[in-house]
Amino acid sequence: MASLHDRIEGVLLGTAVGDALGAPYEFGPPRGPELDVVMAGGGPWEPGEWTDDTAMALAIAEVAATGADLRGEPAQDAIVARWCEWSRDAKDVGIQTRAVLREAARGGAITAHRARLAAAARHESVGRSGGNGSLMRAAPVALAYLDDEDALATTARAISELTHFDPDAGDACVLWCSAIRHAVHTGELDVRVGLRHLEPGRREMWLSRIGSAEASTPSAIPGNGWVVAAFQAAWSAITTTQVPPEDPAHGSFRADHFRLAVDAAVRAGNDTDTVAAIAGGLLGAAYGASAVPLQWRRLLHGWPGLTARGVVALASPIARRGKPDTFDYRYRGYEVGAxxxxxxxxQVLLGGIGALWRLPHGVDAVVSLCRVGGDAVRTDMPHVEVRLIDRDDPDENPHLDLVLTEAVRVVEELRSQGRTVLLHCVSALSRTPTVAALYGARLQGVSCERALRDVQAALPDAHPNAAFRTALQRLDPGVLVR
Ligand SMILES: [Mg+2]
Known part of the structure; x- marks a missing residue:
C-alpha cells in the first residue's frame, strides 16, 4: 500500500508544482521547444511560489484534513471563510471568484449559502460563469472521497458551485476529480471514468470535447481561461506527451512523464499556471509524489506559509478523514549513528538521523532519505526530503531508479552551489550508502559496484538491501548520463 500512499501524496504536490512552474509564464504566448520552462518566478511570484490555484485548493484541503464532511454546510462555510481570509492579501484572485466572494461577504460573515447565491446572481447578470477558477482548486475534493465515488461527484459539483454556477464548471470538476480518484487507486490516467455522473444529455458533449483534446496539442486549444478549454489543454498535455520508455541505463524513466506533461501544460500559454496545476493534480495522482522532481519540490512554497513538506503532510489526513499521522519520528535507539x-x-557527509539532530559544523544543506519530524527541519538552509523506503518490496518504491537518480541530482546541484551537504537516513545502513554510491560513481566515472565498495569502507556497517543493489546494477551503465 506504500505506492497508494505515494499517489495520495502526489495529488496536492502535483497541483502545487504545476502552479508554481506555470506562474511566471501566465498570459504569455505558447512556448515552443526552443524556450525554457523553469521554476524561476517572475512578476509578483518568487521562484517556486504557487498562486491562487494552490492557495484555494489548500483552503479546501485544510478543512478536509480535519475530517469534516465537505458535503455539509459547516465545512463549506469554513471553506468560503478561509477563501475570504486568503483573498484579503492575495497577490492575485480570479475575476469571477473575487466578485462572488466580495458580494457574499457584503454586510456580514460569508457563508456557503450566500456564496452560492452570489455565484448564481453573477451568472445571471454576466450571462456566463464558466471560468477555470473552480477546476483549478478541485483536487483535494478527490482525496476526501477516495472510498465513495458518488459522494465525490456530488461534492465536486457543490464546491465548484460555491463560486461558479455554470454547469460546465461543475461537470469539469466532477470528471477531473473522478479521474484523480481513479488514478490514485490504479495509477491509470483516464478522464472518462466519471462520465456516468453527468446528466445524460451532457455526456456526449463531453466525450466529444475529450476526443478533440486528444487530437489537439495544448497550445492549439484557444481561450484556456474557459473551464472547458483549460480541462482540454490539461488533458491534451497529458495524453499528447509521450510516456518515456523505462530505460534506467540511459537515464530514461516512465514516471518522468509527470515532469514532461506538466512542462507541456505550461507551454500551452495563456493561463499557464492553472492549466499546469490542473494537469499536475491528475499526474501526481497517477505517478505519486515520488515522481515530482526534487528541484521543483525544493523551491515550492506559498500561502499560507507552507513548503512542499506542508503540502504533502495535508494529503494523508484528508484521505484518512482527519485521523492524525501516528508515525514515530523520534527514531528511538538511533540517536548516535554513523x-x-x-x-x-x-563536502558530502554521510550519516544517520543523529547527524541531523546535531548538525555537524559547516553543513549548510541537508538531503533526508527517510521521513523526518517537522521539528528536525532547518528553515535556514535547503532541506530536501526524498521518499525512499528501506525495503525489498517493489511496491514500497514504485519509481526506485528515478528516485535514486533524482536524489543524486539534487546532491550534485547543492554541491555545484558550493554547499556542504549532509546526506542521511535513519541509520546509514541501506539508503545512504546506495545514494552515496551512485553519487560517487557519477562523480568519479567508476562503476556503482566499485563506488559502493569504497562507501562501505567508510561506513563499515553499510549493507544496502537487495532491491537497492539491483537498482544500482540497472543504473550502472548510465552513471555518466546526466
Ligand atoms: Mg493562478
Missing amino acids: LTPHPYDP
Missing part, C-alpha cells in the same frame, strides 16, 4: 565524509567528496 557520520563520515564521502570517500570521493569530503
Whole structure:
C-alpha cells in the first residue's frame, strides 16, 4: 500500500508544482521547444511560489484534513471563510471568484449559502460563469472521497458551485476529480471514468470535447481561461506527451512523464499556471509524489506559509478523514549513528538521523532519505526530503531508479552551489550508502559496484538491501548520463 500512499501524496504536490512552474509564464504566448520552462518566478511570484490555484485548493484541503464532511454546510462555510481570509492579501484572485466572494461577504460573515447565491446572481447578470477558477482548486475534493465515488461527484459539483454556477464548471470538476480518484487507486490516467455522473444529455458533449483534446496539442486549444478549454489543454498535455520508455541505463524513466506533461501544460500559454496545476493534480495522482522532481519540490512554497513538506503532510489526513499521522519520528535507539565524509567528496557527509539532530559544523544543506519530524527541519538552509523506503518490496518504491537518480541530482546541484551537504537516513545502513554510491560513481566515472565498495569502507556497517543493489546494477551503465 506504500505506492497508494505515494499517489495520495502526489495529488496536492502535483497541483502545487504545476502552479508554481506555470506562474511566471501566465498570459504569455505558447512556448515552443526552443524556450525554457523553469521554476524561476517572475512578476509578483518568487521562484517556486504557487498562486491562487494552490492557495484555494489548500483552503479546501485544510478543512478536509480535519475530517469534516465537505458535503455539509459547516465545512463549506469554513471553506468560503478561509477563501475570504486568503483573498484579503492575495497577490492575485480570479475575476469571477473575487466578485462572488466580495458580494457574499457584503454586510456580514460569508457563508456557503450566500456564496452560492452570489455565484448564481453573477451568472445571471454576466450571462456566463464558466471560468477555470473552480477546476483549478478541485483536487483535494478527490482525496476526501477516495472510498465513495458518488459522494465525490456530488461534492465536486457543490464546491465548484460555491463560486461558479455554470454547469460546465461543475461537470469539469466532477470528471477531473473522478479521474484523480481513479488514478490514485490504479495509477491509470483516464478522464472518462466519471462520465456516468453527468446528466445524460451532457455526456456526449463531453466525450466529444475529450476526443478533440486528444487530437489537439495544448497550445492549439484557444481561450484556456474557459473551464472547458483549460480541462482540454490539461488533458491534451497529458495524453499528447509521450510516456518515456523505462530505460534506467540511459537515464530514461516512465514516471518522468509527470515532469514532461506538466512542462507541456505550461507551454500551452495563456493561463499557464492553472492549466499546469490542473494537469499536475491528475499526474501526481497517477505517478505519486515520488515522481515530482526534487528541484521543483525544493523551491515550492506559498500561502499560507507552507513548503512542499506542508503540502504533502495535508494529503494523508484528508484521505484518512482527519485521523492524525501516528508515525514515530523520534527514531528511538538511533540517536548516535554513523557520520563520515564521502570517500570521493569530503563536502558530502554521510550519516544517520543523529547527524541531523546535531548538525555537524559547516553543513549548510541537508538531503533526508527517510521521513523526518517537522521539528528536525532547518528553515535556514535547503532541506530536501526524498521518499525512499528501506525495503525489498517493489511496491514500497514504485519509481526506485528515478528516485535514486533524482536524489543524486539534487546532491550534485547543492554541491555545484558550493554547499556542504549532509546526506542521511535513519541509520546509514541501506539508503545512504546506495545514494552515496551512485553519487560517487557519477562523480568519479567508476562503476556503482566499485563506488559502493569504497562507501562501505567508510561506513563499515553499510549493507544496502537487495532491491537497492539491483537498482544500482540497472543504473550502472548510465552513471555518466546526466
Ligand atoms: Mg493562478
